[in-house]
Amino acid sequence: MNKSIIYLVFALSFTLWNCKGNTQDDHTDHESNQESTSAKKEESQNKEVELNQIQFKAANIKLGALQKKNLSDIIRVNGQTELPAQSQAEVSSFLSGTVTQIMVNLGDKVKKGQVIALIDSPEFIQLQEEYQISKNTLEYLELEYKRQQTLRAENVNSEKVYQKTKSDLNIERAKFQSLSNRLKLVNLQPGASATSLRILAPISGNIATIPVKIGSNISQGQSLFTLVDNSQIHLDLMVYEKDLPNIQVGQKVSFNLTNINKSEITATIFSIGKSFEAGTKTVIVHANINEINENLIPGLYVNALIHIGESTVDALPNDAIVKADGREFVFVLEQEEAGLKADHFHFQRIEVKTGVSELGYTQVTLMEKLPGDAQIAIQGAYYIQSHLIKNEGGGGHAH
Incomplete structure (x- = not known):
């Protein structure tokens, strides 16, 4: 009987001790959870950083506001x-010869019709000679044709002589016209004379290539210059x-x-x-x-x-967004407050969610509402991040 009483007392004592231990563990876990939640809450609080005027200028920080950008659709x-083909030109010569002058350099801007080179060409001299001979022959045949017309009207000459004179005149006219056209192709007006062949710019633009040099012997159709008109x-x-x-x-x-x-x-x-x-x-x-x-x-x-669409989103330059602790932030310049130094800049770090990023801008959604005139660091944000000091005691600004 005494043994039974002893066992019962021991069992009750163990049970009471175990219950007390569990109660203490639960209390400890509750306190631990509270501390963890408090720590997370403290960590999630916005952080602030202060820069003086020298630091602000040295970092080349620029301020701006949210912009509306078409970054979707x-x-x-x-x-x-x-x-286009009409804005490019290959410059060549219709006659062979030797380059004696190059009047432009690579990249030079030229106007249509401007002389860009001179060429000495025996073919050019010969062409002018043939033109002058044909011109004189044509003048003689025109007079002869008129004389033969008069003689034919008086039945003095034969029909054969008259037709022969007419045929010679028509042939010479065709030859003279051909020589005139050839002179125009080499940039010489019929009746004028020149010792050198002039190479003219066919379009206005810039000199892109010059594959020849002074003294180069060039053949008909050889490329001398390339011109481009980048305005188109x-x-x-x-x-x-x-x-x-x-x-x-x-x-x-x-x-x-x-x-x-x-x-x-x-x-x-x-x-x-x-x-x-x-x-x-x-x-x-x-x-x-x-x-x-x-x-x-x-x-x-x-x-x-x-x-392809007209929808717009709030966006900031990519340089305005910093990444830290797996999240993304921007720095907002705080509005003037009592006690803030005039030559100091106080920034508050605000979390954002980002979206489409194109052409140097990124779509952003602010995690808290800001005034419409809020100024955001759109350049130099990473410099501010490097000077960030965590608030202690949940108090005011970090210094």
Whole structure:
């Protein structure tokens, strides 16, 4: 009986001790969860950073606001800058000879009809000689024909002599006209004379190539210069078959080039090809560039966007967005507050969600509402991030 009482007391004691232990564990877990939640809440709080005026200027920080950008409803395509055939010219000579003067350099801008080279050509001298002889012969035959007409009317000469004179006159007229046309082709007006053959620019534009030099012996039809008129440059874009139903004449195209400070350039579709390019399932779409920059040259590779819709989104330059702890943020300049130094800049880090990113801009959704005139660091955000100091005690600004 005594043994039973002892066992019962021991069992009750163990049960009470175990219950107490569980209660303490539950309390400890609850406190741990509270601390974890508090830590997460503290971590999720917006952080602030202060820069003085020297730091602000040294970082070349630029401020701006959210912009409306058409970054959706687009088709991404590749292509290159091209010139139409009428904006390119191959300059050659109709006669052979020797180059004696080159009056232009590579890249020079020339006007249509400008003399760009001189050539000494025996053929040119001979052509002028033949022209002068034909001119004199023609004048003689015209007089002779009139004389034969008079004699024929008086039955003094025979019909055969009259017809022979008429035939000689017509042949010489044809020869004279041919020589006149040939002189015009070599840029010499009939009746004028010159010792050297002048090579003229057939179009206005820039000198692209000069494959000859002074003293070069050139043959008829040999290339002497290449001219390009970049004022008519346009885009040739390769559009895949699946995207063709969405392409229309008049749609806006935007693209940028690294050699033009990454600035956005726009174009407008004016023609859509009617056949596939050889070996591909793409059709060439042509677009006129709205404002021709002097740095645009034929053959530049471009990544372009064809805008097929009108919807717009809030966007910021890519440089405005920083990544930290697996999230994305922007820095907003705080509004003037009492106690803030005039020569200091206080930024608050605000979390954002990003979307489409094209042409240097990214769609953003702010995770909290900001004033309409809020100023965001659109350049230098990573510099601000490097100076970020976590708030301590949940208090004011980090210094």
